[in-house]
Each structure stands twice: as structure tokens, then as C-alpha cells.
Amino acid sequence: MEKLLQTQACAFILGVDVSKDSLDVCLIDSQTQQASSQKFNNNKEGFRRLKAWCKLQSCGAGPETLACMEHTGLYTRQLVHYLLARDVRVWLESALQIKRSIGMARGKDDRVDAQRIARYALLHQQQAKCVNLSSVTLERLKDLQANRSRLLKALQSIKVTIKELLQIDPVSGKTLEQVNKKAVRGLEKSIEQVEERMQGFIRQDQSLKQKYDLLTSVKGVGKVLATSLLVYTHGFNRMEDGRKLACYCGVAPFEYRSGTSVRGRTGVSRLANKELKHVLHLAAMNSVRYNQELKAYFERKVAEGKSKMSVLNAVRNKLLHQIVAVVKRGTPYVIKLDKV
Structure with missing residues (x-):
């Protein structure tokens, strides 16, 4: 689960470049801007050495520290659990977001990557989304x-x-x-x-069961899509907005135009969770067959001359907005044909 970082700046920033066997870290003192780098093993012994090294740098490795790292899945799990158990604030950021914020960079070096992550966290710590220990x-x-x-x-x-x-x-x-x-x-x-x-x-899990039942109350949303959404949204503690969730799934339309000469077609971005988008597409296909509300919408738009794929993408968006609505409201979805 995630929460926004409090407005008070952290005393220390810990940038970590995580690999399967090792951790390259860079510790920055927010006040003096002094940076120190070191390398440790990605195991419990390495974590203990990391904490001891932080203490030598006058960092208690506690609530005053913000640890930022790229989300590399399984390799970060033990470290995240270790840090959270010691009240360190942990920020898992998208690797693409960090890379694009840096600009043009040449070469590849784990030590330098840790420094770049630390500098990124220092500059953007007010926008940090810290994680709690996942259930x-x-x-x-x-x-x-x-x-x-x-x-x-x-x-x-x-x-x-x-x-x-x-x-x-x-x-x-x-x-x-x-x-x-x-x-x-x-x-x-x-x-x-x-x-x-x-x-x-x-x-x-009572909380997840309740949300799962709400999701499956939307006709066309099956157990696979409902479970996938619970996993990727961390039980809907992330991406509570329908537009953001649609963007994450790669179904939100974006314009492509500039000045008077560039007039590209409005389309979706390729930056998306492809697996979730595939499951959502299957759910949309199922909805235009068996969900009377969305079926009537699909048939009407196609009759108006819209392409089937663009209408189907609109159905995917409608499904996501319906899903977010029932979760926020806390009541099952009710079909109203007069509002199609």
C-alpha cells in the first residue's frame, strides 16, 4: 500500500541500485549535500552491513531516512521488508521515470546508477509515494x-x-x-x-473479499480481471482515479498534434501494463455480448459510423470507470439502461 510522504524533508536520502546478488547504495546528507557510496550483498548479512555503514555516516537508518530504489520485483522484496521493519521510508519508483528525469546519459554503471537514484529522490522527495509493508x-x-x-x-x-x-x-x-x-x-x-x-x-482477507465482490458485480468483470486489478492497484490503494487507471492499462486516448502542421490521430499510449490490458480487452469483448448496457452502447456507436476498435476501447474505459465507481461507493453496480 502507498502513502504520500509528509511535507517535512528527510535528513538522509538513500539511493539503492538493486541487482540479484548485490546492492549499490549512495547516501546523501540532505543538509550538507555530501554523498557516500558503498556496495553490499543482497542478503540479510548485507542488510546488516548496510545498516552499520549508515551509522558510520551518522545516519540512524530509521524514520529520518528515505530509501529510493527502482521497482525490480522479486529482488527488492527482502530489502524492502528489512527497511520497513526498521521504520525507514521506502519509495519504489519506476525505472523509466528516473531515467527520463535524468536526460541523456551514456554508459551503464551500478555505482553511478545508485547516485542518480539518490539525486532523483533528493530533488523529488516531496512527491515520493512511500510504501507500507504489503499484506x-x-x-x-x-x-x-x-x-x-x-x-x-x-x-x-x-x-x-x-x-x-x-x-x-x-x-x-x-x-x-x-x-x-x-x-x-x-x-x-x-x-x-x-x-x-x-x-x-x-x-x-475480508477487505479484499469485499472489493472483489464489488468488482465482479460489474457484468463482464470476471475473476481474472478482478484479481489482476486487486494485485496491480494494491487493493485499490493506488490509482483510485478512473483516468489514471485507464492510462496505466493503456486504454486512455491521447491527442497527437502540434501547431498547424502536426495533426496525428488520437490514440492510446504503448506505455502500459500489457498483461492487464489484454485481460481488460477480453472483459470488454465479453461485455459487448452479455452486458446489456454496454452492448446497447457498442451497437449504437457502431451504427453511427464509429470503428469497432475505437468503440471497444471506449467500452474498456467505461468498464474501468464503473469498477472505480463501485469501489469508491462501496455498493454493487446496478445496470440502468436508460442512461446508456
Whole structure:
């Protein structure tokens, strides 16, 4: 979960470049602007050495310290937990955001990257979004979701190969189908078990269960989309605004024009969560078939001459705004055909 950093500036800024085995850190004293750099192992022993080193720099590595690092997924988890347990303020920032704020940079060096992260955090600390220790449920859901994605890709790879070979060489295709029958069945069973486990974790958490029920009250929103949104929004403690969530999913339209000569087509940005966008697209396709409200909207706009893809993108936006609305309101969605 996230919260905005308080207006009071932090006494120390700790920039951390995280890799699988090591941590390159840069500590800046906010008052003197003096910077110190060091390297540690990315394990518990390395964390203890990091804390001892910070104390040598007159930094208590507590609430007065803001630690900023790029979000590298699994590699940051142990460090984040260690820092949060000691009341250090932790800011996980987008690597792209930091890179673009720096401007043109040549070369690649972990030590220099840590210094750049620290300087970025020092300049933008008032906009920092600090994280709290993520709930065990959300972390487990995230791990299971990643596992489900890997299983789906493996299953799809096998099925597509068999299908293509059946069209070209039916004999070899049948052979491949037979030898992979147990593998396909096993993958399908594993996916079912993962989904059941995810549902079990959601049922155990009352807050997540309540939000999950609200999400699935919107017709067209199934368990996959609802779970994905809970994971990526940290239980809707991030991106509570429909426009921001649409931008994150890559379905918010943006104009492309400048002066009198540049008149590009309005379109969506490629900077998006592709996996979430794919799931949302499937939900939109399902909605224009079975959600009477969105079906009527889709048919009316297509009849007016709008392209089906642009209308479908509008449906994706409507779904997200409906989802955000029911979560904010705390009551299930009710279809009103007279407002289509």
C-alpha cells in the first residue's frame, strides 16, 4: 500500500541500485549535500552491513531516512521488508521515470546508477509515494498470478504448435498431440489449482473479499480481471482515479498534434501494463455480448459510423470507470439502461 510522504524533508536520502546478488547504495546528507557510496550483498548479512555503514555516516537508518530504489520485483522484496521493519521510508519508483528525469546519459554503471537514484529522490522527495509493508495476501496473490501467467504461456505454446502441425502434417500433428496429452492435462490442472488457491486467499482477507465482490458485480468483470486489478492497484490503494487507471492499462486516448502542421490521430499510449490490458480487452469483448448496457452502447456507436476498435476501447474505459465507481461507493453496480 502507498502513502504520500509528509511535507517535512528527510535528513538522509538513500539511493539503492538493486541487482540479484548485490546492492549499490549512495547516501546523501540532505543538509550538507555530501554523498557516500558503498556496495553490499543482497542478503540479510548485507542488510546488516548496510545498516552499520549508515551509522558510520551518522545516519540512524530509521524514520529520518528515505530509501529510493527502482521497482525490480522479486529482488527488492527482502530489502524492502528489512527497511520497513526498521521504520525507514521506502519509495519504489519506476525505472523509466528516473531515467527520463535524468536526460541523456551514456554508459551503464551500478555505482553511478545508485547516485542518480539518490539525486532523483533528493530533488523529488516531496512527491515520493512511500510504501507500507504489503499484506501477505497481496504478495501471495502476486506470486500466484505470475505463476498462472507462466503456465498459460506454456500451455498456449504447446497447443499452438500442435494446431499448426495438424494443418500441415496431420500424422506428425497427431503424434505430437498424443505425446503432449499428459503435459496439457497437467498444465490445465495446475492452472485450476492456482486459481483456486488465489480465490482461497481472497476469501481469507475480508477487505479484499469485499472489493472483489464489488468488482465482479460489474457484468463482464470476471475473476481474472478482478484479481489482476486487486494485485496491480494494491487493493485499490493506488490509482483510485478512473483516468489514471485507464492510462496505466493503456486504454486512455491521447491527442497527437502540434501547431498547424502536426495533426496525428488520437490514440492510446504503448506505455502500459500489457498483461492487464489484454485481460481488460477480453472483459470488454465479453461485455459487448452479455452486458446489456454496454452492448446497447457498442451497437449504437457502431451504427453511427464509429470503428469497432475505437468503440471497444471506449467500452474498456467505461468498464474501468464503473469498477472505480463501485469501489469508491462501496455498493454493487446496478445496470440502468436508460442512461446508456
